[in-house]
Amino acid sequence: MDAEIRFFEVGPRDGLQNESRVLSCEDRAAMIEGLVDAGVRDVEIGSFVHPRWVPQMAQTDEVARQIRRVEGVRYWALVPNLKGLERAAAADVQHVAVFMSATEAHNQSNLNRSLDESLAALKRTTEAAVAQGMVVRAYISTVFGCPFEGDVDFERVLEIGEELLANGAEHLSLGDTIGAGTPLQVAEGCAQAVERFGEDRVALHLHDTQGLAVANALLAYQAGVRLFDGAVGGMGGCPYAPGAAGNLASEDLVNLMLSMGARVDADLGGLCEVTDWLSQEVGLNTRSRYYPYWRSQQEQDT
Amino acid sequence: MDAEIRFFEVGPRDGLQNESRVLSCEDRAAMIEGLVDAGVRDVEIGSFVHPRWVPQMAQTDEVARQIRRVEGVRYWALVPNLKGLERAAAADVQHVAVFMSATEAHNQSNLNRSLDESLAALKRTTEAAVAQGMVVRAYISTVFGCPFEGDVDFERVLEIGEELLANGAEHLSLGDTIGAGTPLQVAEGCAQAVERFGEDRVALHLHDTQGLAVANALLAYQAGVRLFDGAVGGMGGCPYAPGAAGNLASEDLVNLMLSMGARVDADLGGLCEVTDWLSQEVGLNTRSRYYPYWRSQQEQDT
Numbered sequence: 001m002d003a004e005i006r007f008f009e010v011g012p013r014d015g016l017q018n019e020s021r022v023l024s025c026e027d028r029a030a031m032i033e034g035l036v037d038a039g040v041r042d043v044e045i046g047s048f049v050h051p052r053w054v055p056q057m058a059q060t061d062e063v064a065r066q067i068r069r070v071e072g073v074r075y076w077a078l079v080p081n082l083k084g085l086e087r088a089a090a091a092d093v094q095h096v097a098v099f100m101s102a103t104e105a106h107n108q109s110n111l112n113r114s115l116d117e118s119l120a121a122l123k124r125t126t127e128a129a130v131a132q133g134m135v136v137r138a139y140i141s142t143v144f145g146c147p148f149e150g151d152v153d154f155e156r157v158l159e160i161g162e163e164l165l166a167n168g169a170e171h172l173s174l175g176d177t178i179g180a181g182t183p184l185q186v187a188e189g190c191a192q193a194v195e196r197f198g199e200d201r202v203a204l205h206l207h208d209t210q211g212l213a214v215a216n217a218l219l220a221y222q223a224g225v226r227l228f229d230g231a232v233g234g235m236g237g238c239p240y241a242p243g244a245a246g247n248l249a250s251e252d253l254v255n256l257m258l259s260m261g262a263r264v265d266a267d268l269g270g271l272c273e274v275t276d277w278l279s280q281e282v283g284l285n286t287r288s289r290y291y292p293y294w295r296s297q298q299e300q301d302t
Numbered sequence: 303m304d305a306e307i308r309f310f311e312v313g314p315r316d317g318l319q320n321e322s323r324v325l326s327c328e329d330r331a332a333m334i335e336g337l338v339d340a341g342v343r344d345v346e347i348g349s350f351v352h353p354r355w356v357p358q359m360a361q362t363d364e365v366a367r368q369i370r371r372v373e374g375v376r377y378w379a380l381v382p383n384l385k386g387l388e389r390a391a392a393a394d395v396q397h398v399a400v401f402m403s404a405t406e407a408h409n410q411s412n413l414n415r416s417l418d419e420s421l422a423a424l425k426r427t428t429e430a431a432v433a434q435g436m437v438v439r440a441y442i443s444t445v446f447g448c449p450f451e452g453d454v455d456f457e458r459v460l461e462i463g464e465e466l467l468a469n470g471a472e473h474l475s476l477g478d479t480i481g482a483g484t485p486l487q488v489a490e491g492c493a494q495a496v497e498r499f500g501e502d503r504v505a506l507h508l509h510d511t512q513g514l515a516v517a518n519a520l521l522a523y524q525a526g527v528r529l530f531d532g533a534v535g536g537m538g539g540c541p542y543a544p545g546a547a548g549n550l551a552s553e554d555l556v557n558l559m560l561s562m563g564a565r566v567d568a569d570l571g572g573l574c575e576v577t578d579w580l581s582q583e584v585g586l587n588t589r590s591r592y593y594p595y596w597r598s599q600q601e602q603d604t
Contacts, residue, residue, distance in 0.1 A: 179595075182561035182562070183520060183558075183561060183562060184561075184562065184563070208591060209595055210557060210591070210592055210595050211516065211551075211554045211557060211558075211590065211591025211592045211595070212516070212557070212558065212561055214513065214514070214516050214517050215516050215517055215520045215558055215561070218485060218517045218520060218521070219520070245594070245595065249513075252513045255512060255513060255514070256485075256513075256514065256517055259484035259485060259486075259514055259517070260484070260485060260486065261486070288513065289510060289512070289513025290512055290513045292547070293481075293511055293512050293513070293547065
């Protein structure tokens with residue numbers, strides 16, 4: 001196997017939004033620039049959700065202005081609605097992510113809307129974005145398990161995905177928001193999604209709640225997924241999902257893919273340098289498996 | 303898939319021997335009894351290596367005497383030589399583990415002997431044990447990578463394994479001592495070992511140095527391995543192998559196997575209770591992925 005993996009870094013958004021500490025705009029910008037220096041080509045820099053709901057993501061406008069933009073890198077931000085889209089456009093963010101759940105109960109809890117209302121709202125936002133020449137990612141959360149409903153009908157996930165892509169989204173990100181997925185289940189769902197939509201249109205977004213994220217990523221890779229989300233340092237979670245732990249760490253994902261013989265656009269050592277900075281300078285608790293090993297190797301070399 | 307997995311708990315030996323704190327005999331015995339209460343049917347209770355080398359394993363005789371023995375459970379101890387075998391017999395330990403490396407450099411560093419010298423010594427110990435009606439496990443370490451030699455010739459591992467089994471060992475434990483193995487490599491090696499020796503004679507012993515232990519266990523399972531080592535709480539490592547992190551945590555392994563639809567003799571919740579006791583009462587740093595999730599669930603339920 002010698003596949004090409006695209007890596008999508010969500011740490012500055014999905015990672016930081018669940019940290020109790022709010023980082024300064026300067027630190028958020030430095031984190032993003034560090035990730036881009038590590039070869040990251042898709043990076044989610046923040047969200048335009050109202051700061052009342054997610055104070056960690058306040059001033060994403062300012063972060064967007066501060067970062068030195070690099071040619072060929074796509075800087076993404078989460079937008080909850082048309083108002084968020086306006087703020088993204090005003091901050092010169094041309095890549096936006098819309099989001100909804102696969103289950104009524106989680107969607108109501110997280111977004112205070114029914115699935116049909118979310119589908120209609122995402123259609124408006126996506127069409128408005130595309131009309132302005134923007135590129136849209138569509139997150140579907142709780143695709144492999146819901147904290148309220150339990151098992152999820154994956155056929156419903158595929159139907160929602162179909163509709164979001166038909167609206168004009170470039171690709172989907174299928175989120176195991178509470179880390180409830182098991183390897184064979186994730187592989188089966190991903191195989192169906194890749195077959196239906198194509199490998200360029202399906203990202204997998206894993207959380208490591210029960211310690212299965214690496215196993216799930218492995219079988220998803222073997223099932224044909226070529227685009228993976230990760231959060232550097234394994235930070236993050238979902239504040240609205242009970243029991244949800246951090247995202248699959250970017251460095252653990254990239255190390256896994258390299259171990260399988262895949263090529264990845266992001267650099268493993270460079271990602272570890274960002275985690276090292278977050279851990280040693282910013283003082284966040286990082287949770288990746290690979291980073292402590294990398295650090296012990298650095299210490300031996302010096 | 304509905305396979306039957308046998309689980310072999312090495313925490314009271316391979317886990318504790320690399321902790322800086324030395325546990326009391328009472329705590330070691332309580333840990334072993336907790337594991338047996340959790341359904342563990344093979345448990346390594348300690349080693350009869352000289353306490354000058356591994357002070358954490360001093361008084362394994364006393365631990366063996368203190369534990370309440372349960373019918374059907376096999377209590378194992380590591381024995382380095384005939385003297386260790388005598389001590390095991392005197393402590394009524396009828397299941398003993400002998401050990402050597404797959405590489406000259408690691409064997410010299412760890413045991414101060416050549417591979418040929420180790421093979422001869424293990425033959426003497428194994429034959430003496432079998433003559434007394436004991437059962438023997440044979441560890442081969444560094445089978446997927448050596449801290450001194452790098453890549454390991456797996457054909458040599460199989461030859462060593464063949465010889466150890468011919469001496470009378472009941473089964474082998476193939477050790478990724480420094481956690482250098484990658485999923486396809488581990489799967490390929492395990493498939494060869496299982497084909498050559500049979501699934502009852504091959505255990506896989508993983509360390510999570512680089513965060514790949516769960517991925518390696520998954521593909522090894524798919525390659526036919528049915529006997530896995532783990533250390534409760536993910537403790538342990540190898541004091542003679544630079545950069546080696548803890549063992550694959552028993553609870554992470556068992557959770558993975560259950561997620562694949564396998565049946566496992568050990569109980570996931572029961573293992574987490576042992577980790578909880580080690581973490582909260584004994585005060586050790588545990589490193590499993592599943593245990594924090596289990597604990598958050600317990601807290602929600604109370």
